[in-house]
Amino acid sequence: MISTSDFKIGMKIAIDGEPYFIVDFSRSATGRGRANVRTKLKNIRTGQVLDKTFSSGESFAEPDFSHKKTQYLYNSGDEWFFMDAQTYDQFSLNKDQLGDYIWYLKENDEYTILYFEGNPINLDMPTSVILKVVEAEPAVKGDTVSNITKMVKLETGLTVKAPPFIKEGDRLKIDTRTGKYLERAN
Secondary structure, three states: OEEEHHHOOEEEEOOOEEEEEEEEEEEEEEOOOOOEEEEEEEEEEOEEEEEOOOOOOOOEEEOEEEEEEEEEHHHHHHHEEEOOOOOOOOEEEEEHHHHHHHHHOOOOOOEEEEEEEEEEEEEEEEEEEEEEEEEOOOOOOOOOOOOOOOOEEEOOOEEEEOOOOOOOOOEEEEEEEOOOOEEEEE
């Protein structure tokens, strides 16, 4: 059983049969009565954010979450297809389930999929990925004013702001939470 005293940011819980992760929480107590735990929860399936208050000490059943290694195969329309690395079963996730992660998926790469009650529901994306630059404007010589950036297009179609020295063929480390350039990778 999971109790409200066990809550941590990022923890996954199930409420009324729906999977959530805790975005934020705070404990508050009044002069009399039990303390309350105010939470901000994000539905893993839909992305909807919910504000919910629980009584201190309230408990929940352990959710049925599991992770499996899969291989990303291809996308067709609004569906992205994956294959279980052990059983070779194929399944798809839609754009609503993947969100902005679609910009970081490379064909034939391995990813970890989050399962809830035996069904694939979301992708556990690492905090950063390395992508190759396919289009970059040439740098203008003498343009050395601080914080100059240019737009570059990456192999997945994502465009990001990068420093002027970045050129086609470079590999960049991109933050998957913000979609921003972090550094050049070798």
